[in-house]
Amino acid sequence: ADLKMDCNAIYGATNFHSQGAKLFADKVAEYTSGSVQITVHPGGSLGFKGPELLKTVKDGTLPMSDILMGVVSGSDQVFGVSSMPLLAKDYAEAKKLYEAAKPYYDKACRRWNQKMLYAAPWPPSGLFTKEPLNTAADFEGLKTRTYDKNGAELLRAAGASPMSLPWGELYSALQTGLVDSVLTSAVSGKDGKFWENLKYFTKINYAFPLNMMVINQDYWDALNPKQQEAVLKAAAEVEAYQWEQSAKSNDDSLKILAEKGIVITEPSKEISDMLNRDAKLMLENTLKGAKKGFKAAIKAYEK
Amino acid sequence: MRAIIRLIEGLSVGGAFLSAAGMIFIVCLVVIEIFLRSVLNTSTLVSSEYGGYALVYLILTGLAYTMKEDGLIRINLLTSHFSENGKRIADIISGILGAAITAFALNYTVQMVYETWDLEMTADTIAETPLWIPQLAIPVGLALLLLQIIAFIARRAINDK
Amino acid sequence: MISDPLMLAVVLVGGMVLFLLSGLWIGFSLYAAAICGMLFCKMNLPPTISVWDKIGDLMANSLWNTMNSWPLSALPLFILMGEILYRTSISTRLLNGLVPWLSNIPGRLYHINVVACSLFAAVSGSSAATTATVGKITFNELSERGYHKSLAIGSLAGSGTLGFLIPPSLIMIIYGILSDTSIGQLFIAGVIPGLTLAGVYSVYIIIRCMMDPTLVPQEKEEFTTAQRIESLKDLFPVFLLITVVLGGIYAGLTTPTEAAVIGVLGALGIAFWFKNLTLSNFKEALLSAVKTSGMICFIICGAAFLSQVVGFLGIATAISKYIATLNLSPYMLIIVLGIMYVMLGMILDGISIVVMTLPIVLPIVTAAGFDPLWFGIFVVFMVELSQVTPPVGFSIFVIQYITGDDVKDILKATFPFFVIMVLMVILVTIFPEIVFYLPEKMIGT
Ligand code: NA
Ligand code: NA
Numbered sequence: 001a002d003l004k005m006d007c008n009a010i011y012g013a014t015n016f017h018s019q020g021a022k023l024f025a026d027k028v029a030e031y032t033s034g035s036v037q038i039t040v041h042p043g044g045s046l047g048f049k050g051p052e053l054l055k056t057v058k059d060g061t062l063p064m065s066d067i068l069m070g071v072v073s074g075s076d077q078v079f080g081v082s083s084m085p086l087l088a089k090d091y092a093e094a095k096k097l098y099e100a101a102k103p104y105y106d107k108a109c110r111r112w113n114q115k116m117l118y119a120a121p122w123p124p125s126g127l128f129t130k131e132p133l134n135t136a137a138d139f140e141g142l143k144t145r146t147y148d149k150n151g152a153e154l155l156r157a158a159g160a161s162p163m164s165l166p167w168g169e170l171y172s173a174l175q176t177g178l179v180d181s182v183l184t185s186a187v188s189g190k191d192g193k194f195w196e197n198l199k200y201f202t203k204i205n206y207a208f209p210l211n212m213m214v215i216n217q218d219y220w221d222a223l224n225p226k227q228q229e230a231v232l233k234a235a236a237e238v239e240a241y242q243w244e245q246s247a248k249s250n251d252d253s254l255k256i257l258a259e260k261g262i263v264i265t266e267p268s269k270e271i272s273d274m275l276n277r278d279a280k281l282m283l284e285n286t287l288k289g290a291k292k293g294f295k296a297a298i299k300a301y302e303k
Numbered sequence: 304m305r306a307i308i309r310l311i312e313g314l315s316v317g318g319a320f321l322s323a324a325g326m327i328f329i330v331c332l333v334v335i336e337i338f339l340r341s342v343l344n345t346s347t348l349v350s351s352e353y354g355g356y357a358l359v360y361l362i363l364t365g366l367a368y369t370m371k372e373d374g375l376i377r378i379n380l381l382t383s384h385f386s387e388n389g390k391r392i393a394d395i396i397s398g399i400l401g402a403a404i405t406a407f408a409l410n411y412t413v414q415m416v417y418e419t420w421d422l423e424m425t426a427d428t429i430a431e432t433p434l435w436i437p438q439l440a441i442p443v444g445l446a447l448l449l450l451q452i453i454a455f456i457a458r459r460a461i462n463d464k
Numbered sequence: 465m466i467s468d469p470l471m472l473a474v475v476l477v478g479g480m481v482l483f484l485l486s487g488l489w490i491g492f493s494l495y496a497a498a499i500c501g502m503l504f505c506k507m508n509l510p511p512t513i514s515v516w517d518k519i520g521d522l523m524a525n526s527l528w529n530t531m532n533s534w535p536l537s538a539l540p541l542f543i544l545m546g547e548i549l550y551r552t553s554i555s556t557r558l559l560n561g562l563v564p565w566l567s568n569i570p571g572r573l574y575h576i577n578v579v580a581c582s583l584f585a586a587v588s589g590s591s592a593a594t595t596a597t598v599g600k601i602t603f604n605e606l607s608e609r610g611y612h613k614s615l616a617i618g619s620l621a622g623s624g625t626l627g628f629l630i631p632p633s634l635i636m637i638i639y640g641i642l643s644d645t646s647i648g649q650l651f652i653a654g655v656i657p658g659l660t661l662a663g664v665y666s667v668y669i670i671i672r673c674m675m676d677p678t679l680v681p682q683e684k685e686e687f688t689t690a691q692r693i694e695s696l697k698d699l700f701p702v703f704l705l706i707t708v709v710l711g712g713i714y715a716g717l718t719t720p721t722e723a724a725v726i727g728v729l730g731a732l733g734i735a736f737w738f739k740n741l742t743l744s745n746f747k748e749a750l751l752s753a754v755k756t757s758g759m760i761c762f763i764i765c766g767a768a769f770l771s772q773v774v775g776f777l778g779i780a781t782a783i784s785k786y787i788a789t790l791n792l793s794p795y796m797l798i799i800v801l802g803i804m805y806v807m808l809g810m811i812l813d814g815i816s817i818v819v820m821t822l823p824i825v826l827p828i829v830t831a832a833g834f835d836p837l838w839f840g841i842f843v844v845f846m847v848e849l850s851q852v853t854p855p856v857g858f859s860i861f862v863i864q865y866i867t868g869d870d871v872k873d874i875l876k877a878t879f880p881f882f883v884i885m886v887l888m889v890i891l892v893t894i895f896p897e898i899v900f901y902l903p904e905k906m907i908g909t
Contacts, residue, residue, distance in 0.1 A: 369758030
């Protein structure tokens with residue numbers, strides 16, 4: 001039977017996750033000869049924000065959605081794995097972490113009446129600052145905009161004063177000096193034209209947060225086996241492509257940032273030692289009160 | 304009948320005071336945040352999160368009062384030409400339609416809050432606030448609004464200004 | 465069951481007009497129209513999910529997501545600030561203080577809406593807050609002094625929309641993120657068109673009042689320089705308030721949202737200073753702010769849900785896609801897009817207009833040779849226009865609430881200012897230098 005589905009995408013149409021969703025929709029239409037049609041709605045235009053998405057897909061209010069795992073970690077802790085700071089330090093480790101945790105993601109999705117089709121990482125977050133970061137002491141008094149609780153905790157442990165601020169208010173906040181640094185990826189820094197207000201980017205490879213594409217189980221069951229097979233084929237291809245795109249867009253963005261005058265540096269040994277130590281402590285603390293799935297995923301990765 | 308209507312309207316006014324308290328809460332929250340930031344160089348990290356929750360509370364608990372004070376506006380382009388009786392009937396029909404939509408939304412927001420509680424959903428922030436707490440304002444506010452609309456219909460039905 | 469988005473748009477608009485005219489409250493009318501849209505649309509639901517559940521879940525979610533918004537919380541606070549200024553007679557002082565300064569300018573106090581909205585626009589990123597706050601302060605004062613209602617309403621509706629064009633601006637931030645344009649440059653680019661628009665409003669007021677002197681109350685006094693200086697003590701507190709609120713933002717002490725709190729505290733401080741603050745008028749101000757915020761936010765909720773449904777039905781996307789297939793010449797394209805935006809602006813709120821159309825429209829526009837920076841200002845103008853067009857026009861609703869006037873009269877009063885906005889758009893299209901002058905200057909330095 002023919003099936004039409006709306007797919008929610010939080011980021012704008014030009015963002016590479018939204019473009020991945022679009023590519024996925026095109027491939028699905030191709031492989032099912034048009035019998036499964038997915039309409040991607042980018043830019044959050046369907047009125048969803050993030051933390052509610054797991055439940056929204058569970059109830060079938062949305063047939064499909066692109067979800068940043070970290071924002072639904074409040075619904076199911078296992079989705080917080082990919083945003084644990086400094087757990088994966090490069091793309092290879094990020095892939096290893098994904099593969100180790102994948103059975104637990106799938107299990108959690110089943111609990112939430114949905115199916116994960118593919119997942120791909122955001123390029124790694126680093127620190128954009130006004131002043132260079134040479135020593136651990138340079139973190140003292142840094143007014144940093146962070147995007148999640150882990151980032152806030154890590155920076156606080158490092159001596160900075162993290163602030164949560166809507167992305168929309170960030171630009172004026174940087175201009176007026178309300179914040180003087182931002183924890184985010186090179187891609188977001190490029191999109192936000194950070195060179196207009198900031199000068200340095202320290203590649204601390206803070207985390208490779210995953211974005212996943214999910215489909216409501218009832219909608220999935222409404223597909224016939226041939227359609228399901230075609231959708232999975234498209235998903236596998238898009239997943240491989242998006243991992244490449246993530247690394248590529250990171251390189252491209254770093255190049256553009258450098259051209260626009262941002263000084264890009266690796267963190268000094270002192271800084272990375274301090275951050276690694278704090279991150280390890282955070283992970284230990286999190287594991288203490290963690291749910292089963294989260295613990296198992298971390299254990300599978302560290303094996 | 305009139306006693307019940309007055310009781311409902313009393314509830315609406317009570318909601319308005321809760322709502323006003325919500326405004327004062329935001330003012331205090333921001334004052335603390337600005338103080339921490341500019342004097343102590345730290346941050347509550349929750350002011351924008353709690354500010355959003357406070358807005359949910361203050362708007363929802365204030366809706367019934369807005370309705371009671373005839374603050375929810377409508378367009379009287381056509382209805383202004385109706386006779387007194389015609390206006391009354393139009394008001395009652397509007398009231399029933401409004402009550403139906405509110406009751407429908409109330410039903411689903413109760414479900415939303417229950418499931419959010421049942422699924423133990425929390426915010427992705429440092430406070431990890433259980434989301435059912437701020438969400439609870441929605442069914443409470445809608446219930447107050449529903450009662451107020453019923454009082455409105457009753458007042459129009461017994462032709463009491 | 466209908467699957468054609470354009471037919472669905474007709475159903476949606478038709479249903480909405482019907483509900484609105486029947487006298488159903490505006491917020492409920494928007495909800496009712498949206499529910500009809502969902503029911504008429506071919507949803508392709510799997511057998512396990514009922515359409516009512518889908519609508520109900522969407523509604524519950526939409527209520528939560530729309531109201532759980534930190535930037536929006538500035539709205540009730542700015543309204544509270546306006547209420548405090550109004551109830552403690554500081555607004556009366558402000559107008560008293562302005563009388564001697566404006567006495568020689570045709571139109572006199574009519575200009576207060578233009579001036580106050582321009583100033584307030586520099587603090588607030590939204591038009592609803594600008595219109596509600598300034599309207600509260602000025603409208604009754606103008607009526608009591610014998611100024612004509614229609615020109616006061618029109619100038620308030622027109623100037624209220626400046627909140628989007630003069631930075632900070634919520635719409636520009638969203639446009640900047642979606643279009644990969646510098647938000648800073650957009651902010652700077654909006655300044656000259658914004659101030660020009662304010663200036664043209666004032667010129668229009670002057671012309672109207674010169675053509676028809678009865679619009680202005682007759683007793684005209686002559687003021688000496690000494691009296692003007694004397695009046696400064698009435699103006700000073702409000703100028704101080706503006707300085708503190710703006711200063712807090714530009715000194716990096718507060719965000720624009722937090723500035724609303726500074727505004728409330730400042731207003732309380734001034735009221736205290738003039739010994740006008742009593743427990744009873746503070747309570748009245750609070751309750752009145754509750755009522756006004758409830759009124760605006762209820763409509764915002766309805767509009768947000770309607771926009772969500774329009775997103776699901778694919779109406780905005782279908783129209784933009786259709787225009788993309790027409791292969792129009794650059795100026796024709798802008799004219800057609802202008803008409804499209806005015807039509808969409810009738811039913812959608814500003815942010816939705818931008819989010820839903822931009823992914824399709826922006827590539828066509830840049831391919832036709834327009835700069836995204838320029839188009840950003842164009843889009844902001846379009847969003848401003850949407851504030852004053854029926855049936856869903858936020859400025860019109862806010863003014864109806866403040867004045868209690870008939871929508872018909874408000875629309876009539878607003879129409880000349882709508883025309884001025886359209887003329888401004890044409891001007892900016894023919895002379896894009898108006899947009900580019902400041903940003904290019906800034907880059908040069
Ligand atoms: Na503004
Ligand atoms: Na409109």
